Amino acid sequence: MGDNIYLPQLARVIHVKEEVPGERSIKTFRLEFVNGGGFEHACGQCAMLSVFGRGESMISIASSPLVSGYKQFSIMRAGRVTSAFHDLAVGDVVGIRGPYGNSFPIDDWRGKNLVFIGGGCGLAPIWPVIQTAVTRRDDFKNITVFYGGRSARDIMYQAELEKLRSTAEVHLSVDNAEEGWHEFCGFVPANLMDKAPTHDNAIAITCGPPIMIKFVIKNLRALGFQDEQIYTTIENKMKCALGKCGRCNVGKDYVCIKGPVYSWADLKDLPPEY
Ligand SMILES: Cc1cc2nc3c(=O)[nH]c(=O)nc-3n(C[C@H](O)[C@H](O)[C@H](O)COP(=O)(O)OP(=O)(O)OC[C@H]3O[C@@H](n4cnc5c(N)ncnc54)[C@H](O)[C@@H]3O)c2cc1C
Ligand code: FES
Structure with a gap:
């Protein structure tokens, strides 16, 4: 079980399901850690998923923390990385680091x-x-x-x-x-x-x-x-997920650290940059 959230681990695609067809299609992937890796997550947290040679994207962990054995992600085809994900098949290996962000209380x-x-x-x-x-x-x-x-x-x-x-x-x-x-x-x-x-x-x-x-x-x-x-x-664009690059900020908040989960009481006073 990996305890360094900054260290990418390897995971194998064990299941792919087409949820929504079409131009902005959505596929759900189940990933199983390999080489004894893994991490626990809480509801609302995300992970940085990478397709080797194509880049990485922040994606919400869509499986319950109470489920063990795999992490599930539903990915919409948007651009370079998410399209590369859509081309994957069962057995392919990807990178995963996390979990990132806060969670629903x-x-x-x-x-x-x-x-x-x-x-x-x-x-x-x-x-x-x-x-x-x-x-x-x-x-x-x-x-x-x-x-x-x-x-x-x-x-x-x-x-x-x-x-x-x-x-x-x-x-x-x-x-x-x-x-x-x-x-x-x-x-x-x-x-x-x-x-x-x-x-x-x-x-x-x-x-x-x-x-x-x-x-x-x-x-x-x-x-x-x-x-x-x-x-x-909220899903502001993210690059590092480490609070370093400033890509995700809303006002003074780095959403990758302070978010992505907000109560409206907290969010309404921030600039509408989300
Ligand atoms: C906290 C968080 C959770 C997310 N959860 C999911 C998820 O569960 N499933 C999912 O499919 N996507 C999710 N996303 C969005 C996902 O990260 C982006 O769609 C993805 O990074 C796009 O990468 P790409 O290389 O495929 O697209 P790119 O080639 O980088 O971009 C393609 C197009 O999408 C736009 N774009 C890229 N990222 C975002 C973004 N974050 N918001 C709006 N527009 C964007 C670009 O401006 C461009 O127009 C999440 C994002 C964040 C920050
Ligand atoms: S994604 Fe880099 S600071 Fe949040």
């Missing part, structure tokens, strides 16, 4: 209602929290998940979300009406307002495109959620 949320709101690839960073809450089901009251994609084929974790319905309320949405879709049509913040979950004894956790987060927070406030009840995780 899930232990402080015992006895509360949890409301998750995700959009697009933004379900991946909050998925470990959802999975941990489900595993520790008795620690929490209602678990409600709002999640939306542009269209039905953009919904990631489809089978997992169906399974989740046995323990949580799941409200899916697509941006526009389409044949065969029987759930909400419209943007994620509108679905949230339509179902209007109570703010009473609740914590809201949101991740998605910045424009979605902006309107989700506006709507949560309208539903009576206080700033301290709202958490998000």
Whole structure:
């Protein structure tokens, strides 16, 4: 087990799943450490993944800390490194260093209602929290998940979300009406307002495109959620993850060190550089 978070380790791809097809496709990778490596992580933390000769990218660890044997990552094809990831196959070896960043204070949320709101690839960073809450089901009251994609084929974790319905309320949405879709049509913040979950004894956790987060927070406030009840995780561009290069800063905060998880009470006073 590696205890130096700055030292890259080797991991082998043991499973690849195409979540979302198309130009900005998303694939989920399971990585197993090799040579006796490994590290523990907490919900919300990330890792720097590298494809040799192509570079490295910060990616949220999408598996629950309670799962052992592999770490899971859902990666959207954006540019050089993420495209190289999409070309990998089972058996290929990559580099991984971490874990980095702070985490969601899930232990402080015992006895509360949890409301998750995700959009697009933004379900991946909050998925470990959802999975941990489900595993520790008795620690929490209602678990409600709002999640939306542009269209039905953009919904990631489809089978997992169906399974989740046995323990949580799941409200899916697509941006526009389409044949065969029987759930909400419209943007994620509108679905949230339509179902209007109570703010009473609740914590809201949101991740998605910045424009979605902006309107989700506006709507949560309208539903009576206080700033301290709202958490998000931000994905500012990162290079070193060590607090050295200054690539990720928001105001005086290096997000790679202080974030990526923020309560809205902490984030709202920082410059809107995220
Ligand atoms: C804390 C954190 C968690 C992240 N979690 C995930 C995750 O779970 N899954 C995932 O797919 N991606 C995640 N990202 C984003 C991911 O790191 C970038 O998409 C990736 O580094 C792009 O690398 P690339 O070489 O493929 O693209 P590049 O060739 O470097 O860039 C391609 C395009 O993407 C833009 N871009 C690059 N990085 C970012 C960024 N961070 N935000 C917005 N635009 C960007 C570039 O400006 C360019 O237009 C996360 C980022 C951070 C900081
Ligand atoms: S990524 Fe270099 S300072 Fe945060």
